[in-house]
Every structure is written in structure tokens, then in C-alpha cells.
Amino acid sequence: MTKPVVAVLAGLCGLVLAGAAWGAPPRAADLEAELVCPVCKTTLDQSDSPVANRMKAYIRTRIAAGDSAQQIKDALVAQFGPGVLARPPKGGFGLLAWLLPLVAVGVGAVVVGLLVTRWSRRRAPPAAEPLDPALERRVDEELARFEG
Amino acid sequence: MARRALLVAQGAAVGLVALLLGLLVWKLVSNQGGNLARAANRGERPAAPNFTLDRLDRGGKLTLSDLRGKAVAVNFWASWCDPCKQESPYLEQAWIENRAKGFVVLGVDANDFRSDARGFMRKYGITYPVVYDGPGKTLGGYGVKGFPETYVLDREGRVVDAFVGAIASDADRVRLRRAVRQALE
Incomplete structure (x- = not known):
């Protein structure tokens, strides 16, 4: 019983405060x-x-x-x-002042994203080619001799 | 595909920068206007920029080019400008003395409240035509940097002489008389 009354009172207070601010x-x-x-x-x-x-x-x-x-x-x-x-007003020519920075940031982000993608591809290490089986066997033998 | 997208993005970025630079240059050029005062004082007769503005002395609009055929002193002023109060009697006198010969003083009240401007006109007994330019759109074209400034135009709308600051001293009044005579020739 008390809870609904408190809720209603709080709501009324909120409305009064909002009305006062308005x-x-x-x-x-x-x-x-x-x-x-x-x-x-x-x-x-x-x-x-x-x-x-x-x-x-x-x-x-x-x-x-x-x-x-x-x-x-x-x-x-x-x-x-x-x-x-x-x-500036958010309409007519004034809208440009609001939109241009957003467009600039968007275009900049796309350019940076593309550049980063491009650079990261360039720097990726080349895929390792499989060793020649004869050479691999020889390396194993040399290592075994060295460790033995 | 990625290379093409990159080129498009780079092109868009360059285009955007070019657009912003263009806006900057346009703003600078439109603010500089004509530097008419300097040109007139070098002895040139640059054409005065035309404008159409609401009248303050009565209803309707007034276009500067409609005064072609008359000599015109375009006086930029504002009610809050103290030197404008000093010079207004001289301009009124010049208008009264020369209007029958085809001379007009045209006040351009700029960066001001309409009501303040009308109060100023009543207080200082201004009877010559006055137009209202609250936002100051005409100032850039003339290169007006402060108030008051006065541009004396001949019958073809070319600047004969320009006064930067108040026409207050005896020397200024003699110079104004000479400029009006020259403009009426």
C-alpha cells in the first residue's frame, strides 16, 4: 500500500520539477x-x-x-x-557546418582503414615453402650427428 | 578491387580538402570586398557594389543602381557609433544644399536594431533616405572595417572619394564638398 503511494508522490514531484524547469x-x-x-x-x-x-x-x-x-x-x-x-542552424546552408566534420571524419576513417589493410598485407611474412625431402633428411642427419 | 576503393577514398579526401579550401578562399575574398577606399584614394574610380535593402525612412526597398544618374554619398553607420553622431549634421547639410543638383545622401544602417536606428534618425533630424542592413551583408563588398565610412559615387555609380572614419573636421568637410562637386560633374 505504501509503495504505490510513494511511487505516485515521486511521479508527481518529477512532474512538478519538470514543469518548473519547462x-x-x-x-x-x-x-x-x-x-x-x-x-x-x-x-x-x-x-x-x-x-x-x-x-x-x-x-x-x-x-x-x-x-x-x-x-x-x-x-x-x-x-x-x-x-x-x-x-549554426541545423538546416539549409548551416547544415553543412554540422555535416562536413562528420563527412570528413568518415572519409578519413575509410582512408585510414584502407591504408592499414594495405600495409598489413604488405608486411605479412611470405608463406614458408615446404623443404625438399632430401634436404630435410640431410638436415636431420646432420643434427643427429651434432647432438650425438 | 581494394586498390580501386583506395583510389576512390583518396579522391574523396582530396575533393573534400579542395572544397574546404575553396570555401576558405571564397570567405576571404568576399570579406575583402573591393578595398574601394584604397582604390578611390589612388585616383581610380572603381564601381560601387550594388545592393537592394529595406528602407528605414519609409516603407519599401531601395536599390542603389536605381539612383544611377545622381551623385550619391553612401554613408555606413550605426546608432551605437559615437562618431556617427558627430558627422550626421554635416551629411544632412550636404544633402539639403545639393539635392536640387542631383545629389543624394544614402545612409546604410548596419549591425544595428531597426528601432534604435529610427530613434537616431529622429534625434539627429536625418531626412535623407536610409536603408537597413542588420546582418551587415553590404559591408564586405565595400571593405568597410568600422563605422562610419562614406563613399561618394558619381552619376555612373563609380567611387570618386572614400572617407574612412567620421567627416568631422573642417578639412573633411572641405574634402566632402570637393568630392560632391566632382561627383556631380
Whole structure:
């Protein structure tokens, strides 16, 4: 009887916490690390240029007005273009920035794999040829004489 | 078979490196733009890159080439730029004095909030046309490195003179007057 009640209470607590996190206002510091100053090309938290300071003030105003992180980013993209996002969008031309490193790593892995295969084949010792029976017999006799 | 696969993989790797190099070169070239200021100051008359941007002083868009036949001072500015505040009265004066002769000052507000730019225009009494380039796409083509910069174009859209920095001193104002006269010829 107690176990189901505890499970239900734990579930409710989880839901409340998740709801709180979902509805929590975005943090200015997080947004400043995800947005780029259009003049100095560093993230806002690294920049003290006039336009970066103006953007920081804008972010704080929008947070106070109750906007979500995505709404604030969308508003800044509408003003300054997609270049204002520190992480390129996962679509259109921005997708290249995500895919190219993966493609490069994949192609590199294939090339390295092929090269390793090739080199390991080259270095494999040649298969030993069977000895001539006469020669083998002679070697045995010589060894027997030497040991005897 | 393995040799063929190896050749294909090597070709793909070389192609990828070539693609990345191409992207790098394109980015460098597009950022360098024309170095119009240097060319104009050497006495050349390089063609000014064309653009079409939203207007801030009214609705609609404005294309630079539509002003062909007029002398144009393309002034790159932003509301957060202090020297831009100093020079705006001189540009307004030049526009008022010469517009009847076929001279236009065209402000290009870049890397800025639209609302801030409109506030600046009201505060400093700017009446000449202003377009908005929030992402700063036009800056690379002109080689703009900071604000303000002003490019005086003749009636055929060629750069007669370029001002890197504010037109603030008496010498700058004399030079602007001379450039406008030259552009109107």
C-alpha cells in the first residue's frame, strides 16, 4: 500500500520539477554564450563592444517581458541575420557546418582503414615453402650427428 | 578491387580538402570586398557594389543602381557609433544644399536594431533616405572595417572619394564638398 503511494508522490514531484524547469525563464548568461556580436564575431559574453552591450540589454528586457529563449533568438536573427547564432542552424546552408566534420571524419576513417589493410598485407611474412625431402633428411642427419 | 576503393577514398579526401579550401578562399575574398577606399584614394574610380535593402525612412526597398544618374554619398553607420553622431549634421547639410543638383545622401544602417536606428534618425533630424542592413551583408563588398565610412559615387555609380572614419573636421568637410562637386560633374 505504501509503495504505490510513494511511487505516485515521486511521479508527481518529477512532474512538478519538470514543469518548473519547462516554464523557467531563460538565463541571460546562457543566451549570451549562444549569441554572437555581429561586429567582433565573438559570443556576447566575451564582448564589451557597444553593439554587444546593446544586445545584452535587449536580452534582459525580453526576458523581463516573459519571452522564451527561442523567441529572443528569433527576434535577434530577424534583426542581425542567422550569423548571430553561435551554433549554426541545423538546416539549409548551416547544415553543412554540422555535416562536413562528420563527412570528413568518415572519409578519413575509410582512408585510414584502407591504408592499414594495405600495409598489413604488405608486411605479412611470405608463406614458408615446404623443404625438399632430401634436404630435410640431410638436415636431420646432420643434427643427429651434432647432438650425438 | 581494394586498390580501386583506395583510389576512390583518396579522391574523396582530396575533393573534400579542395572544397574546404575553396570555401576558405571564397570567405576571404568576399570579406575583402573591393578595398574601394584604397582604390578611390589612388585616383581610380572603381564601381560601387550594388545592393537592394529595406528602407528605414519609409516603407519599401531601395536599390542603389536605381539612383544611377545622381551623385550619391553612401554613408555606413550605426546608432551605437559615437562618431556617427558627430558627422550626421554635416551629411544632412550636404544633402539639403545639393539635392536640387542631383545629389543624394544614402545612409546604410548596419549591425544595428531597426528601432534604435529610427530613434537616431529622429534625434539627429536625418531626412535623407536610409536603408537597413542588420546582418551587415553590404559591408564586405565595400571593405568597410568600422563605422562610419562614406563613399561618394558619381552619376555612373563609380567611387570618386572614400572617407574612412567620421567627416568631422573642417578639412573633411572641405574634402566632402570637393568630392560632391566632382561627383556631380
